[in-house]
Amino acid sequence: xxxxxxxxxxxxxxxxxxxxxxxxxxxxxxxxxxxxxxxxxxxxxxxxxxxxxxxxxxxxxxxxxxxxxxxxxxxxxxxxxxxxxxxxxxxxxxxxxxxxxxxxxxxxxxxxxxxxxxxxxxxxxxxxxxxxxxxxxxxxxxxxxxxxxxxxxxxxxxxxxxxxxxxxxxxxxxxxxxxxxxxxxxxxxxxxxxxxxxxxxxxxxxxxxxxxxxxxxxxxxxxxxxxxxxxxxxxxxxxxxxxxxxxxxxxxxxxxxxxxxxxx
Amino acid sequence: xxxxxxxxxxxxxxxxxxxxxxxxxxxxxxxxxxxxxxxxxxxxxxxxxxxxxxxxxxxxxxxxxxxxxxxxxxxxxxxxxxxxxxxxxxxxxxxxxxxxxxxxxxxxxxxxxxxxxxxxxxxxxxxxxxxxxxxxxxxxxxxxxxxxxxxxxxxxxxxxxxxxxxxxxxxxxxxxxxxxxxxxxxxxxxxxxxxxxxxxxxxxxxxxxxxxxxxxxxxxxxxxxxxxxxxxxxxxxxxxxxxxxxxxxxxxxxxxxxxxxxxxxxxxxxxxxxxxxxxxxxxxxxxxxxxxxxxxxxxxxxxxxxxxxxxxxxxxxxxxxxxxxxxxxxxxxxxxxxxxxxxxxxxxxxxxxxxxxxxxxxxxxxxxxxxxxxxxxxxxxxxxxxxxxxxxxxxxxxxxxxxxxxxxxxxxxxxxxxxxxxxxxxxxxxxxxxxxxxxxxxxxxxxxxxxxxxxxxxxxxxxxxxxxxxxxxxxxxxxxxxxxxxxxxxxxxxxxxxxxxxxxxxxxxxxxxxxxxxxxxxxxxxxxxxxxxxxxxxxxxxxxxxxxxxxxxxxxxxxxxxxxxxxxxxxxxxxxxxxxxxxxxxxxxxxxxxxxxxxxxxxxxxxxxxxxxxxxxxxxxxxxxxxxxxxxxxxxxxxxxxxxxxxxxxxxxxxxx
Numbered sequence: 001x002x003x004x005x006x007x008x009x010x011x012x013x014x015x016x017x018x019x020x021x022x023x024x025x026x027x028x029x030x031x032x033x034x035x036x037x038x039x040x041x042x043x044x045x046x047x048x049x050x051x052x053x054x055x056x057x058x059x060x061x062x063x064x065x066x067x068x069x070x071x072x073x074x075x076x077x078x079x080x081x082x083x084x085x086x087x088x089x090x091x092x093x094x095x096x097x098x099x100x101x102x103x104x105x106x107x108x109x110x111x112x113x114x115x116x117x118x119x120x121x122x123x124x125x126x127x128x129x130x131x132x133x134x135x136x137x138x139x140x141x142x143x144x145x146x147x148x149x150x151x152x153x154x155x156x157x158x159x160x161x162x163x164x165x166x167x168x169x170x171x172x173x174x175x176x177x178x179x180x181x182x183x184x185x186x187x188x189x190x191x192x193x194x195x196x197x198x199x200x201x202x203x204x205x206x207x208x209x210x211x212x213x214x215x216x217x218x219x220x221x222x223x224x225x226x227x228x229x230x231x232x233x234x235x236x237x238x239x240x241x242x243x244x245x246x247x248x249x250x251x252x253x254x255x256x257x258x259x260x261x262x263x264x
Numbered sequence: 265x266x267x268x269x270x271x272x273x274x275x276x277x278x279x280x281x282x283x284x285x286x287x288x289x290x291x292x293x294x295x296x297x298x299x300x301x302x303x304x305x306x307x308x309x310x311x312x313x314x315x316x317x318x319x320x321x322x323x324x325x326x327x328x329x330x331x332x333x334x335x336x337x338x339x340x341x342x343x344x345x346x347x348x349x350x351x352x353x354x355x356x357x358x359x360x361x362x363x364x365x366x367x368x369x370x371x372x373x374x375x376x377x378x379x380x381x382x383x384x385x386x387x388x389x390x391x392x393x394x395x396x397x398x399x400x401x402x403x404x405x406x407x408x409x410x411x412x413x414x415x416x417x418x419x420x421x422x423x424x425x426x427x428x429x430x431x432x433x434x435x436x437x438x439x440x441x442x443x444x445x446x447x448x449x450x451x452x453x454x455x456x457x458x459x460x461x462x463x464x465x466x467x468x469x470x471x472x473x474x475x476x477x478x479x480x481x482x483x484x485x486x487x488x489x490x491x492x493x494x495x496x497x498x499x500x501x502x503x504x505x506x507x508x509x510x511x512x513x514x515x516x517x518x519x520x521x522x523x524x525x526x527x528x529x530x531x532x533x534x535x536x537x538x539x540x541x542x543x544x545x546x547x548x549x550x551x552x553x554x555x556x557x558x559x560x561x562x563x564x565x566x567x568x569x570x571x572x573x574x575x576x577x578x579x580x581x582x583x584x585x586x587x588x589x590x591x592x593x594x595x596x597x598x599x600x601x602x603x604x605x606x607x608x609x610x611x612x613x614x615x616x617x618x619x620x621x622x623x624x625x626x627x628x629x630x631x632x633x634x635x636x637x638x639x640x641x642x643x644x645x646x647x648x649x650x651x652x653x654x655x656x657x658x659x660x661x662x663x664x665x666x667x668x669x670x671x672x673x674x675x676x677x678x679x680x681x682x683x684x685x686x687x688x689x690x691x692x693x694x695x696x697x698x699x700x701x702x703x704x705x706x707x708x709x710x711x712x713x714x715x716x717x718x719x720x721x722x723x724x725x726x727x728x729x730x731x732x733x734x735x736x737x738x739x740x741x742x743x744x745x746x747x748x749x750x751x752x753x754x755x756x757x758x759x760x761x762x763x764x765x766x767x768x769x770x771x772x773x774x775x776x777x778x779x780x781x782x783x784x785x786x787x788x789x790x791x792x793x794x795x796x797x798x799x800x801x802x803x804x805x806x807x808x809x810x811x812x813x814x815x816x817x818x819x820x821x822x823x824x825x826x827x828x829x830x831x832x833x834x835x836x837x838x839x840x841x842x843x844x845x846x847x848x849x850x851x852x853x854x855x856x857x858x859x860x861x862x863x864x865x866x867x868x869x870x871x872x873x874x875x876x877x878x879x880x881x882x883x884x885x886x887x888x889x890x891x892x893x894x895x896x897x898x899x900x901x902x903x904x905x906x907x908x909x910x911x912x913x914x915x916x917x918x919x920x921x
Contacts (some may be wrong), residue, residue, distance in 0.1 A: 143298035148409065153530035155299065194891070206410050 007073060009039035013182060013214050014059065019068030021054055021238075028054040029065070030238045036182070041208060042216045043225045046235035047258060052218045053095060055235065056184045059216070060092055061085040072182075087115055091180035093171045095187045095218075101160030105170050108159055109145055112177025113138040145173045148210070149203060165196035172203065176211070183207065185217040189224055197221065201228060226250065234258070274452035275475040277313075277350040279517045281447070284310035287520050290493050295339045296527040296535055304339065306520065309346075312426060316347035318439055319429030320378070323402055327352030327446060330374045330458065334358045334367070334390075335382025337499040337525045340406045340422045342513065344380035349456060349475075352446050356458045356470070357504040359856045360386065361849070363890065368393035370460050374470060374701065375399050380422060383407035387419065452476020458701050459506050461653050462855035470701030471506075471653045481656045481695025482514035484677045488661070489623045493520035495542045496620075500532040505857065506653040507627075511545050514656075536617030544624045548631040549858065551646075553786075554616050555638055556762050560790050576604035577641075584609075584641030589665050609642040618644050625649050625661070628857065630733075630752075632760030633669035640667065648672045650731060654710065654717050655679075656695030660731045671730035681731065682716060688737040689723045690716040722750075739862070741772040747834035749777065751862065754835065757825060761818045762787040766847050766854075768865050769837075770873060776838035778876035780869070781815055782806075782847055788814075803844045803901055812906055815842060820909035827911035837908050839876050841883075843869075844901035850890045875905050 007013055014036040021029040029051045036042045044052045057063040059070065061080035069076050072088065091112070099108050116138065117124070123131035146152055149169050154162060159170050168188060175183055188204065189197045201224060207213050219225050225232060226246040234242040234255050242252040249255055273279050283292065288307035295302050304312065325331065331348045333355050335341050345355040356374045358367055360382065367389055371379070377399055381387055387405055394400065404422045405411060411419070432439045456475035460468040485491075497516065501508035516523045521543070526535040533554075536544075562573050583597045593601075613619045624639075624646040631648065639646045649661035650672035659681065662673035675681045679693040696717055699707035710718050722740050723733040734740065735752035743749050751769035754777060758767045766782035783806050791814070792799060799805040823836040847853040853865055866873055868887060875883030886900035 140298065143300075147298055150528065152299075152527045153534070202410075209410065209413060 007038050011038050013038040013073065015071040016059070017069045017071065019058060019065045019070065021058060021063055021065045027238050029058065032235065032240045034233045034240065034243055036214060036216055038214050039208070039212060040214060040230040041204070041228050043229035043232045044216065044218050044235065045225055045232060050235040051238040052235055053186055056092065056186055056216070056218065060090050060184060086178065089181035090184065091175035091178040092184035093175050093186060093188060095190065097167045097171050099159045099167060099171055099174070102158055104156050104158055105151060105154050106142065106146070106156060108170055109142045109173045109177050110138065112174040113142065115178060142177060145176050148206070149173050165192050168192070168200070176207065180213060183213050183215045185215060187218050187220065189219060189221055197224060204228060274479060275349065275450040275454065276346065276456060276517055277447045277450060279479070280310050280313060280346055283517065283520045287493055290520060291522040293339050293342065293523045293525070294539070295525040301538070309343070313343050313346040313350060314443070315429030315433055316343050316426045317350040317429065317443055318432040319425035320347055321351055321439065321443060322428060322432060323425070325351050325353050325378060329353040329378070330356050330376040332356050332358050332371055332374070332376040332379040333503055334379060334386045335360050335406065335503070336529055337503060337508070338382060338406055339525055341380060341382065341503060342523065344422070345457070345513065350443065350447050352450055352454065354455050354458055356460070357509065358460070359502055359504045362856060363850060364389040364392045368396050369467060371397050371400070374458060378402050378404065380404045384410040387411060387414070450475065452479070455698065457509060459509060459653050460504060462857040462859070469703060469706060472698045472701050473656050473695070474698050477695050478514050478656055479518065481658060481693065482510065482518050484694060485658055486515055486519045488677060491515060491519040491521060491543060495519065495521035496524060496539055497521065497543050498524050498526060498532065498536045498539055498541045500526050500529065501545065506657050507545060510657040533617055537614070540620040541617070542620050542622045544618070544621045546626060547628040548626050548635065549629070551626060551631070551639060552635055552762070555635060556787055558612065563794065573608055576608040579604050580609060580641035581637070584643060585637060588640055588643060588645065605643065612642055613644065621645070627651065630756040631669060634760065636669040650733060652719060654697045655691060655693045656697070658695070659691050659693060659719070666730070668730065671726055671732045673731065674729045683724060686737065687722040687724065689719045689721050689731065689733070691719065692716050743771055743777070743835065744773055744775050745834065748831055749835050753832065754779070754822070754837065757822045758818065763814060764818060766860060768860050768862055770866065770876065771835065774877060777835050778839045779837050780865070780872070781840055781842045783811060783842060802846065806842045806844055807904060812842060812904065815840070816906060816908060820911070823908060824911040827913050833913045836910050838910060839905060839907055841872060841876065841903050841905045844885070844903055845887065845889065845899055872903060881905055
């Protein structure tokens with residue numbers, strides 16, 4: 001397992017190099033390259049079907065690109081399983097919330113600690129000895145996340161009963177429980193009202209500040225993207241059409257035509 | 265004035281020392297943090313407060329300085345008050361949910377030198393108005409999250425101040441001597457705290473309360489209800505409200521009971537259950553919320569549970585209050601009630617966190633008789649009190665065996681009450697205020713020449729010696745016909761319906777009475793869900809024709825009740841409308857304690873008020889709203905106006921729907 005990376009803030013954490021992804025004859029991503037620097041908030045935007053979610057899936061090993069390479073923390077990889085990505089410090093949330101609906105908030109976030117659990121299966125069955133000591137330490141970490149995300153009041157509520165905005169927050173909590181180095185957020189604010197969006201923005205900024213986590217996010221709300229992110233990459237029909245700071249991207253004619261200026 | 269060690273306990277720091285000495289290992293404070301209840305004994309509380317006070321002195325806090333306390337109920341904020349008072353400084357608690365501008369007004373008016381706040385949100389608010397607050401030398405915070413990157417030249421964690429003070433405690437005998445001298449110098453004459461009233465009309469006023477009087481008042485009521493160090497309270501009321509300062513701060517320091525701070529305001533219900541509070545206060549709104557939630561859950565319960573619930577609620581209604589009051593009850597009924605306790609009342613109280621409550625109080629608003637009876641009939645010793653900030657809370661309160669829903673009880677021990685000729689209630693109490701801060705004119709206006717305080721409320725004594733409050737004295741008016749018009753009286757009657765959250769009545773100098781209604785989103789939303797009524801927003805639900813019909817029924821019912829009261833029969837509601845948005849304190853429509861500001865609302869919704877009186881069936885309105893972050897937006901709507909069914913005076917009631 002990769003521990004204690006030597007990458008300092010500002011260096012390239014992840015590099016996507018000429019990646020192409022096809023499903024049969026359909027080209028989802030065509031020859032896209034960009035990088036994510038440590039400690040930044042990197043937004044991926046684009047119209048529907050531009051290949052944003054596919055891109056995230058490629059990064060965390062869910063899809064395997066036909067061409068191109070991905071370099072994470074200096075190691076180039078061709079194919080990688082999602083659990084390997086997870087163990088290397090890549091966590092994510094999903095566009096459609098993917099939680100265990102019948103389990104409580106607490107248990108869902110505890111799931112995020114699975115990879116950090118060291119005690120043997122034997123002790124875990126009996127929940128004694130080293131497993132107990134370990135669980136207490138993990139529980140503390142989970143409680144800190146609950147406190148951080150201000151979800152104390154739903155600690156024991158089954159997540160299926162929660163409103164959407166809170167489910168999104170629990171999902172973020174589960175991703176944070178992995179203590180990720182790179183956090184991938186797939187439309188963290190979809191379907192939220194203004195107040196929930198503002199809360200979520202604050203949490204994302206706090207995550208970056210407090211844990212120093214690098215964040216890559218897909219988001220449709222342009223106001224949010226321009227406020228939050230340090231750099232933005234714009235995709236259209238699987239191709240990269242722009243890359244730069246929010247101001248640069250806003251001024252880019254191709255982007256204006258593809259996305260911002262044209263009503264759909 | 266110098267005092268020797270055996271002097272009376274006339275300040276809160278002296279009481280703290282007393283508790284640390286008398287019951288060092290009893291729990292003084294608890295806080296649920298990271299899911300676990302952390303406990304401090306009185307000795308530890310005193311130790312921390314002492315260190316904190318030393319730290320604050322090292323930062324330059326001096327006798328007489330004002331120090332703002334802003335946030336939810338947290339041990340460190342309570343310690344801030346105790347530490348400030350130890351040095352002889354005056355804590356000024358501020359409502360945590362007030363927007364930056366309101367906060368700036370209080371901080372500016374009180375000329376605070378330091379502020380102790382909960383978290384980043386409050387720090388941000390203070391920073392955003394810092395140009396208006398040149399006096400603030402330091403801001404101390406409890407919760408470090410998000411503040412790491414801030415400029416710390418005038419910002420520090422409370423924890424660090426305490427740590428610094430702990431260092432001084434060991435290393436600097438001179439500082440210790442100075443602190444001891446300050447504590448000893450404190451007298452009952454000192455201003456102990458300045459509480460800003462929520463201000464139903466205009467800007468809030470700073471009510472100065474002296475230490476000696478606070479303690480005298482709290483001692484009387486601790487004795488009255490037999491409170492001891494075995495009691496537990498859950499501190500969830502706003503710190504800036506007199507109720508919190510009285511019930512959770514003053515009484516705890518005197519009786520030595522434990523102040524439990526919830527994890528967050530949203531978890532109060534759960535935390536109350538865990539702590540098992542024995543002494544509870546809640547405004548009627550909170551009790552109403554509990555009952556509404558219970559009723560909604562019962563609707564979804566299984567057939568058997570529903571039957572059981574309704575049967576035993578019937579039993580409770582018949583006998584519950586009589587058993588509570590110790591009146592004679594047949595043996596069989598007692599037995600049946602005991603079974604009900606086992607099957608229904610006990611579990612209900614457990615769910616609401618009321619199992620262990622020995623003394624419960626409600627105040628602040630009139631409580632609906634049915635709501636009140638519900639809680640009493642399941643065995644909760646719920647009583648009413650009447651009070652105000654200027655009295656340091658208690659003016660009247662009910663004895664355990666003298667409880668009724670429509671009155672607020674006889675005068676509290678050592679309180680003198682007089683009814684003025686115009687009906688206004690006047691009192692003289694042990695806890696009464698010293699004056700309004702920097703406003704001797706207002707102080708003089710509020711006092712009678714012989715030292716009574718004017719409450720501004722109109723009321724009278726019932727035959728059994730209990731006080732009955734009708735309305736704010738200045739709000740009681742007359743219709744054009746000369747009929748008595750008490751808006752609050754009508755509003756309260758309407759608000760007793762769970763579907764109605766807020767009411768504003770108009771009628772002063774008019775032909776007839778009209779009202780604005782606010783629906784209760786929980787209750788009406790639940791009704792909509794059960795009846796397949798779809799709606800997209802609050803606005804849409806509020807304007808739904810079926811919702812109008814339901815509320816028309818409620819208004820007609822209230823009219824029937826009014827028709828039976830000779831004084832009020834002519835003040836029936838003739839027309840009403842349902843507002844398209846919830847009245848909100850952020851928009852200045854309610855006070856921070858959730859009371860309607862009638863005049864302000866009349867101005868703001870002038871076009872709607874006009875429509876109520878000119879016979880039109882609809883009116884357009886656009887209003888500015890303030891979001892939680894202080895930004896503004898506009899809501900526009902077309903609101904329907906409806907005629908209400910007016911009951912014939914002294915005639916047979918007729919069905920409305």
